Amino acid sequence: MNSTRAKIIVRGAVQGVGFRPFVYCLARDLGLSGGVRNTGQGVEIEIEGSRTDLDEFLNRLQIDKPLRSSIESVDCSFLESTGQTGFAIQPSDPAGSKTTLVMPDLATCEDCVSEIFQPSNRRFFYPFTNCAHCGPRFSIIERLPYDRAHTSMKKFQMCRKCAEEYRNPQDRRFHAEPNACSECGPHLTLCSPEGQPLALKQQALVQAVEALRDGQIIALKNLGGFQLLTDARNQEAVQRLRFRKRRMEKPFALLYPSLESIHLDCVVSDKEEALLRSPQAPIVLLKRRVIAEGQTSISPAVAPRNPWLGVMLPSTPLHWLLSRQFQRPLVATSGNISDEPICIDEEEAFERFRGVADLLLIHDRPILRHVDDSVVRVILGGEQVLRRARGYAPLPIYVTHPLSNVLAVGAHLKNSVALSLGNAVFVSQHIGDLENELAYAAFCQATADLPDLYEVEPELLVCDLHPDYLSTQYAGNLPVARHAVQHHWAHVASCMAENQIEAPVLGVAWDGTGLGPDGTIWGGEFLLTGPAGYERVAHLRAFRLPGGNAAIRQPRRAAIGLLLEFMSFEDLKQLRLPLLDGFSESELRLIHQMRAQRINAPVTSSAGRFFDAMAALIGLRQRTTFEGQAAMELEFSAKPGMSDVYPFQLLKNNPMVLDWEPMVLEILRELQDSTSIGVISAKLHHTLVEMIVAVAHKIGQPRIALTGGCFQSRLLTERTVLRLREEGFVPFWHRQVPPNDGGIALGQVMAATWDRRPEQLPVLSRARATETATIEGYPRTSHGPSKAKILTETPS
Numbered sequence: 001m002n003s004t005r006a007k008i009i010v011r012g013a014v015q016g017v018g019f020r021p022f023v024y025c026l027a028r029d030l031g032l033s034g035g036v037r038n039t040g041q042g043v044e045i046e047i048e049g050s051r052t053d054l055d056e057f058l059n060r061l062q063i064d065k066p067l068r069s070s071i072e073s074v075d076c077s078f079l080e081s082t083g084q085t086g087f088a089i090q091p092s093d094p095a096g097s098k099t100t101l102v103m104p105d106l107a108t109c110e111d112c113v114s115e116i117f118q119p120s121n122r123r124f125f126y127p128f129t130n131c132a133h134c135g136p137r138f139s140i141i142e143r144l145p146y147d148r149a150h151t152s153m154k155k156f157q158m159c160r161k162c163a164e165e166y167r168n169p170q171d172r173r174f175h176a177e178p179n180a181c182s183e184c185g186p187h188l189t190l191c192s193p194e195g196q197p198l199a200l201k202q203q204a205l206v207q208a209v210e211a212l213r214d215g216q217i218i219a220l221k222n223l224g225g226f227q228l229l230t231d232a233r234n235q236e237a238v239q240r241l242r243f244r245k246r247r248m249e250k251p252f253a254l255l256y257p258s259l260e261s262i263h264l265d266c267v268v269s270d271k272e273e274a275l276l277r278s279p280q281a282p283i284v285l286l287k288r289r290v291i292a293e294g295q296t297s298i299s300p301a302v303a304p305r306n307p308w309l310g311v312m313l314p315s316t317p318l319h320w321l322l323s324r325q326f327q328r329p330l331v332a333t334s335g336n337i338s339d340e341p342i343c344i345d346e347e348e349a350f351e352r353f354r355g356v357a358d359l360l361l362i363h364d365r366p367i368l369r370h371v372d373d374s375v376v377r378v379i380l381g382g383e384q385v386l387r388r389a390r391g392y393a394p395l396p397i398y399v400t401h402p403l404s405n406v407l408a409v410g411a412h413l414k415n416s417v418a419l420s421l422g423n424a425v426f427v428s429q430h431i432g433d434l435e436n437e438l439a440y441a442a443f444c445q446a447t448a449d450l451p452d453l454y455e456v457e458p459e460l461l462v463c464d465l466h467p468d469y470l471s472t473q474y475a476g477n478l479p480v481a482r483h484a485v486q487h488h489w490a491h492v493a494s495c496m497a498e499n500q501i502e503a504p505v506l507g508v509a510w511d512g513t514g515l516g517p518d519g520t521i522w523g524g525e526f527l528l529t530g531p532a533g534y535e536r537v538a539h540l541r542a543f544r545l546p547g548g549n550a551a552i553r554q555p556r557r558a559a560i561g562l563l564l565e566f567m568s569f570e571d572l573k574q575l576r577l578p579l580l581d582g583f584s585e586s587e588l589r590l591i592h593q594m595r596a597q598r599i600n601a602p603v604t605s606s607a608g609r610f611f612d613a614m615a616a617l618i619g620l621r622q623r624t625t626f627e628g629q630a631a632m633e634l635e636f637s638a639k640p641g642m643s644d645v646y647p648f649q650l651l652k653n654n655p656m657v658l659d660w661e662p663m664v665l666e667i668l669r670e671l672q673d674s675t676s677i678g679v680i681s682a683k684l685h686h687t688l689v690e691m692i693v694a695v696a697h698k699i700g701q702p703r704i705a706l707t708g709g710c711f712q713s714r715l716l717t718e719r720t721v722l723r724l725r726e727e728g729f730v731p732f733w734h735r736q737v738p739p740n741d742g743g744i745a746l747g748q749v750m751a752a753t754w755d756r757r758p759e760q761l762p763v764l765s766r767a768r769a770t771e772t773a774t775i776e777g778y779p780r781t782s783h784g785p786s787k788a789k790i791l792t793e794t795p796s
Contacts, residue, residue, distance in 0.1 A: 007045070009073075015042070021174040070101075102394055106134045193358065224389070267288075286311050398425075405421060408461075412741075465517070506526060509708045521603065538650075539657065540657075559579050579622055610660065692704075711734070
C-alpha cells in the first residue's frame with residue numbers, strides 16, 4: 001500500500017485543552033505514524049499512512065476534537081513519505097511567530113470534582129486537582145508554547161504516579177501541564193494576619209471552614225488572585241467586611257455549594273443554569289427569590305436595595321472543598337480594598353489585608369497574572385459579558401479583515417487592554433479603575449504582558465482622547481506612534497467589531513463620561529459611522545455639572561445643574577424637593593455661582609449624569625458610594641407593565657439635540673401631585689427609549705449599535721431593542737465584550753484602523769436651531785406609535 005506524509009498546522013484554542021493527547025490517540029487508532037508538538041502558532045502534526053486513512057484523520061480531527069478546544073484553521077500539505085514508524089508527542093518548538101491562542105483558566109471538570117470527594121482516591125481532598133480538561137492556564141503561563149516548563153508549575157517536579165499519568169495516552173492527565181497531587185504539588189497553609197502558619201494542607205482547610213462558621217473573614221488565595229470570604233447569612237460578618245474593605249453598598253458576589261442551594265434564593269432559567277455550570281463558571285446575575293416574610297435568606301447587606309444577586313458555583317477544587325464543607329452561601333468578593341486591583345502574592349497580602357482579614361488561607365503555586373471572576377447575565381435570550389476575566393480572557397474577538405499589530409490601552413475606568421494580530425483582537429482580563437498606584441502598576445504589567453506573550457512589537461499605540469487619563473499618559477511615554485480615539489467612537493467601534501458589521505451604522509453611545517473633540521464631556525451620543533470615521537449627528541441636551549467630579553459622587557449637584565438650565569435660582573429655591581433639603585442656603589448659592597461663573601462646572605451631554613440627576617430629583621439617591629448606583633436604583637424602582645412616555649423635543653440643529661426640558665417639567669408637576677416614583681421612573685426610561693427611536697427615524701440608517709455603560713440597564717436595553725425592532729430597525733448590542741468601558745480597548749483598535757486620517761477627528765459644528773419637533777406622549781398601539789405632533793418654529 002502506498003504511504004503518504006502530511007504536514008498539518010492546526011491554529012486556534014489547541015494548547016492546554018488536551019489536543020496533543022487527542023491527536024496521539026486518534027493517530028494510533030487509525031494506525032498512522034509520525035508525531036505531534038506544540039509550536040508558537042498552534043499544534044504541528046507530521047503524519048504518515050494511506051491517503052484514505054489520512055483523509056479520515058483530517059475529518060475526525062475536526063469532528064472529534066476535545067470539548068474545550070476550538071479550531072480556527074487547518075493547513076495541510078502532502079509530502080513524500082519518509083517511512084517513519086510509531087507515533088509520539090514530541091518536544092515543543094518555540095521558534096517562529098506566536099499566534100496560537102492562550103487558553104483561559106477553566107473550571108474544575110466533573111471527573112476531578114468526583115475524585116476530590118472520593119476517600120479511596122489518591123486526590124481525595126486535594127485542592128489543586130486538575131486534568132487536561134480543566135484547571136489553570138492563563139494565570140500560570142509565562143510564555144508560549146504552553147508547556148509545564150513555561151508555567152509557574154515548573155517548580156513542582158511530578159512524583160512517579162503523576163509522571164505515569166502524564167505519559168499514559170489512556171489517562172485524561174496525559175500531557176496535562178499543571179498535573180500534581182498531594183505528594184508533589186502545591187499545598188495549603190492557614191496563616192494569622194501576621195503571617196504565622198497555623199495549620200497545613202487538609203487541616204488548614206478544616207480550620208478555615210470553622211473560622212467561617214464563627215463569622216470570621218478569610219483572605220483566600222484562589223486561582224487568579226485573592227478573594228475575601230465570609231458567611232453570607234451572617235449580617236454582622238457581612239457588615240464588618242464592608243467596613244474593612246471600604247465598600248459600603250456595592251453588591252458582593254456569592255459562592256454557593258450547589259445548584260440546588262442557588263434555587264432556594266434565586267430564580268434560575270435554563271440558560272442561566274448552563275452559564276453557572278459552564279467551563280467559564282462566571283458570576284451570573286440572578287433575580288432574587290422572595291420568600292414569605294419578604295426577604296431572601298441571605299444577609300440584606302450583601303446587595304442592599306438590589307433585586308439581583310451575583311452568584312457563582314465553585315470553579316476550583318479549593319472552592320468545591322470549602323463550599324461543600326461550609327454548606328451555606330459565602331460572600332466571595334475580590335481580594336482588594338476599594339479601587340485597588342486584586343492581590344496575587346501572599347507576601348503582599350499580609351500587608352494589604354492587615355486589619356481586613358482575620359485569617360489567610362494561602363498556597364505556594366505562584367500566580368503570574370491577576371484574573372478576577374467574570375460577570376455575565378442573560379439578556380434578550382442570550383449571554384452578555386459585563387466583566388470579562390476568568391474563563392473568557394485572553395481569547396480573541398475575531399474581526400472581518402486582517403489588522404496590523406496595534407496595542408490599545410483602554411480607558412480610565414474598568415480598564416482592559418487589547419492587541420491585534422491578523423484578524424484576531426486579544427482583549428486582556430479586566431484590570432479595573434486606574435485610580436491609584438497599585439491599579440496603575442497592574443495596568444502597566446497587563447499592557448506589557450500581551451505583546452510579550454505573543455512576542456510582538458506593536459506598530460501603533462492607541463489611547464483615549466482625554467489627556468489626563470493615566471492610560472493616555474502611559475501611551476505618550478512610549479517610543480511608538482500614537483493615535484488618540486474619541487471615547488464614544490471607540491464604544492461604537494467595539495460594538496460593530498464584535499457583531500462583525502461594517503459602516504454605515506448609527507451608534508448610540510450612552511455612558512457617564514468621555515471627552516469630546518469640542519472640549520465638553522460627551523455621553524449621550526448618536527454617531528453615524530462611515531468610511532472616514534464618524535459624524536456626531538445628535539446628542540442629549542447638555543447641562544453643567546457644578547463641582548465637576550463632586551457632582552458624580554453627589555447626583556443632587558447634577559440635578560441642580562440641570563434645573564438651572566431652564567429656571568432661575570430664585571425659582572429653584574421655591575421647589576419642594578428632597579434634593580434641596582440637604583443644602584444650606586449658602587451651599588446652594590455657592591453652587592449657583594459656580595455654575596453661573598463657569599468655575600469647575602463642566603458642560604456635559606452625558607446620559608449617565610442625566611440618570612443621576614433624575615434619581616436625585618425624584619428623591620431616590622442624593623449621594624453615591626459606587627459608580628452607576630443612582631441609575632441602578634432608578635431602574636429597579638420602575639413600575640413594570642407601563643408604556644406611557646413624557647413629552648420631549650428634537651431640535652434639528654447640527655447636530656440635532658434631544659431636549660429633555662418638557663419631560664423634566666412634567667416630572668416636577670407629577671412630584672407635586674404625589675405621583676409614585678415607580679410610575680415616574682418607568683415613564684422616564686420609556687421616554688429615553690422613544691428619544692432613540694426618534695433620532696433613528698430622522699437619520700434613516702436601519703442598523704443601530706447600542707453601546708456604553710448605560711446599556712448595562714436591562715430595562716433600557718430590552719425596551720430599546722423591542723421598540724427599534726417594532727419600527728423596522730436592526731439593533732445590535734454587546735455580548736462577548738462589556739458595553740461599559742471594559743470594551744473600549746477593542747473599539748480603540750478598530751477605530752484607529754477605520755479612521756481615514758488618524759491625526760484628525762471630527763469637530764462639533766456650531767449648533768444652529770432650524771426647527772423644533774415636539775413629540776408628545778407617544779401613545780402605544782399594537783402597530784407602534786401613533787402619529788407624532790410636529791410643531792415648526794422660527795428660531796429666535
